[in-house]
Amino acid sequence: MQRNTDTFLSWGFNDEDVAHLIHAAPGILSLSTNRLHQTFAFLDNVGVKKENIPETLLRCPRFVKMNSNNNLLLKKNLLLRHYTKAEVAAILRHTPQILTCSHDQLSSRLRALEQSGMLHAVMNRVAMNQDGQKDDKGRRRQ
16 A cells, blocks of 8 residues: 555655545555556646646556556547647546547547537637647646
């Protein structure tokens, strides 16, 4: 258990974040540190910045228990066919639960996000960040 806690802390989680994750998904305590690192590395590899990984996983604690296996890679590749890496990172950061649905449901979930306007709002944030205007908390970037 302590090794898992240390792993979370090394990826930027604080004690309160870890407590919330354990409460929401107690099974994470039984995961190996290697498995946790794989999950965090998956998010890092799709463009979610390391400092945003805690926030992303707190939005969907069960994602921590997902395996970055072929199914997850297929979903990532599907997203990358339609969106840039920065857009995929933004989608996952704001709605990580989208990767918990089946591969068949992914397209319909993305359409629902588009129709609700949420995907457009996320893409606007990405565009603003790429222009260097503001960060995700509305602060001016240096």
